[in-house]
Amino acid sequence: MGDKHVVIVGAGPGGLTAGMILARRGFKVSIFEKNDRVGGRNRTLELDRYIFDLGPTFLMMKFLLDDVFELAGRQSGDYLHFDFLDPMYALNFGDKRIEVTTDHERLKQQIASHFPGEEKGLDEFLRIEKRRYEKMEPCLKKDYSQFSAMLSKEMRSALPYLSLGKSLFSNLGRYFTSEQLRICFTFQAKYLGMSPWLCPAAFTIIPYVEHAHGIWHVRGGLSRISEAMARVVEEHGGTIHLNHAVKRILVKNGTAEGVELTGGEKITADAVVINADFAHAMNTLFEPGVLKKYTPDRLRKRPFSCSTFMLYLGLDKCYPEPHHAIHFAPDYRKNIEDIAVHKRVSENLSIYVRNADVTDPTLSPEGHSALYVLAPVTNNTSGIDWPKIQDQVRAQIMTTLKTRTSMSDIEQHIIAERVITPTDWERDDVYLGATFNLAHNIGQMLYFRPHNKFEEVDRCYLVGGGTHPGSGLPTIYESGRISADLICGK
Ligand SMILES: Cc1cc2nc3c(=O)[nH]c(=O)nc-3n(C[C@H](O)[C@H](O)[C@H](O)COP(=O)(O)OP(=O)(O)OC[C@H]3O[C@@H](n4cnc5c(N)ncnc54)[C@H](O)[C@@H]3O)c2cc1C
Known part of the structure; x- marks a missing residue:
């Protein structure tokens, strides 16, 4: 594969995931990043002697991060120090404060003291939503470049669990009656930049996963994850060019042939992976006329986070x-x-x-x-x-x-x-400053979200929060894995 060159536009979590897997599989990988450091929205912000994460601070579904490191021939624990957080977080309503823990007996005691009689709902929530999660997880890991993926065995089996037409908030009514308690299990819609009253009920899998598997801190900040991924890319012979902005994706007869940098240099490639913010990339990285579906006018009409x-x-x-x-x-x-x-x-x-x-x-x-x-x-x-x-x-x-x-x-x-x-x-x-990308309504999910194998240009792939499976670190890592697999398949 060493003769096959993949150019990746952007060293955010999506681009780095694809980069480390492809480099491990023997592709020549070149990542061009406009900033002076890797990580994108998951980069470090230093102020004086203080270190911040610019964006992500919650790491859930750590097992998916471990998976992509393993695909790159590495163990995440050799690069990163993880702290399991217990309690996960405190929820404050002014009149009450709940320390949310993955110790379900302790959580039930707290629910009982603040919302007497509602504690039984937790067992039901965990039991029923586990089933939904088990049905939906395989669907999120699939590629939806072809509509036929919507008819797959996994999708058919998950369909009854999508609770179409129902919101996350109303779904929580199955388990809890108090509005405040429902908010405790639905505010996670904000991770997708959505309202719990509008967010599809299928996303109840997010609070489920949080309560079932917990959340993690990474020593030094979550931006260390991106830095570790960048190290893996380089260990496998990939190159990361910081302060190198891509101006254009070079497209000939509907096929991506490489990129042009803002300095004018042209780089040829066998495949181009776009990690830059999806809608920004559509608006700026293609010559006018190349795109038909994601034109500026059409994008503007779509719902964003x-x-x-x-x-x-x-x-x-x-x-x-x-x-x-x-x-x-x-x-x-x-x-x-x-x-x-x-x-x-x-x-x-x-x-x-x-x-x-x-x-x-x-x-x-x-x-x-x-x-x-x-x-x-x-x-x-x-x-x-x-x-x-x-x-x-x-x-x-x-x-x-x-x-x-x-x-x-x-x-x-x-x-x-x-x-x-x-x-x-x-x-x-x-x-649009929409930090969590395209909204995650059903009309913009799975096959209806921009595809990992970009539908408008051949040999062009998408990774990051604007493509399938969606915004949020674990799903972004999955997007990198799916696109890397598609490139390998090709
Ligand atoms: C404030 C905030 C909090 C968040 N909190 C969480 C959280 O707690 N947990 C969670 O799971 N998720 C969270 N997210 C969501 C998501 O995980 C992050 O936004 C994540 O960094 C997005 O990754 P990405 O790969 O899609 O793209 P980005 O991180 O945006 O990376 C894209 C990269 O492409 C580069 N680029 C763009 N254009 C060009 C160009 N022309 N040439 C070269 N390079 C280019 C950019 O500089 C950037 O480095 C949060 C997001 C924000 C903004």
């Missing part, structure tokens, strides 16, 4: 707050509708706070902490002038931190700070 407003704070203090905590807005449903439907900034935001220094001493100087705050917000179809309201949104988040956590004096302890708004995400080539 929400965006995120980020605060990264280097503090000269480490507060006794949980590793992961979610503080729900007093009216969570209204907050979600503001994001997904009305496209405005809520008076009360929900925030996610990551205080990883309580687990990991390597992120900041002793006694200090690198606090990461994420507020899901509407994407840039809203027309909101984020630079104009940035200070106001920051102040709102600060008020929540000061009044709902032990961090009442936080403002006196900020040494370093960075704010990232949806405008900044878009500047970083994330289409």
Whole structure:
């Protein structure tokens, strides 16, 4: 295979996964990355002496990460130190706080104390959703380049478990009656950038997997995963060219023949893999006229995920707050509708706070902490002038931190700070600032999501959150594996 050259556009988790598997299988792999470091949205952000993850902080389904390392002939544990998180996270509603653990008896005790009588629902949730997960997992691992994949044995067997027409939130009504308790098992829709009231019920597999298998922290931050993958690519002889942006995919007679870099250099390839944000790539990387299905006008009409407003704070203090905590807005449903439907900034935001220094001493100087705050917000179809309201949104988040956590004096302890708004995400080539890519509605899943073997151009493949199986690290690793297998098959 050494004579077969694969060019990969972007060193995000999707591109790196495909790269390490293909390099291991003997392909000549060249990855071109526009940034000065690998990882994409899963890269390190350094501020002063503080180390943050720019994006992902939750690692679930670690076994899928282990699988792709094994396909690359490696053990993830030889490159990365994993900490299993127990409790996984704290959920705060103002009047109650639940420490969510994978110890189901302990979790039942907590449910019983906050929602008496509802604890029985947990066993039902785990029993019934396990079945759904077992039916759906093989479907997520398949390639959907051909419609016939929708009629496969696995899909036919999973069909009754898709609960078509039902939302994640309504599905949870099978197990729990309290709205707050249902929110505890449906807020995970935010991992897909969706509202639990709109997210398909099939995605109940996400909270199931979390409760069944738990979540992990990676020492030094989850960005270390991308850095480890980059090492594996290079150990197998692949090359990663940082600060090298691809300007165009070179297409002749409907077939990708290589790429042109912004510097003008042309690189020929037997296959091109696109890891750049899907919609951004469609809008910028092809000569006008090449694409028919994913034209700018057509893309604009598609539903996209929400965006995120980020605060990264280097503090000269480490507060006794949980590793992961979610503080729900007093009216969570209204907050979600503001994001997904009305496209405005809520008076009360929900925030996610990551205080990883309580687990990991390597992120900041002793006694200090690198606090990461994420507020899901509407994407840039809203027309909101984020630079104009940035200070106001920051102040709102600060008020929540000061009044709902032990961090009442936080403002006196900020040494370093960075704010990232949806405008900044878009500047970083994330289409519409929609950080979790195309929405995950049924009309954009499986065969209906952009295919791993790109349907518009031959010898061109897609990896990353904008293609099948979807946004989120485990599914992105799967996209890299599926595309690598397709290239090998070809
Ligand atoms: C704030 C945030 C929090 C998240 N939290 C989680 C989480 O906790 N758990 C989870 O599982 N997932 C999470 N995600 C979702 C997802 O896992 C990450 O976004 C992931 O990094 C996406 O990977 P990717 O491979 O699709 O693309 P990206 O990470 O976007 O990588 C694409 C790469 O392509 C490069 N590129 C783009 N254009 C070009 C070009 N023309 N030439 C060369 N290179 C180019 C980019 O610079 C980038 O490095 C989160 C995402 C965000 C933004």
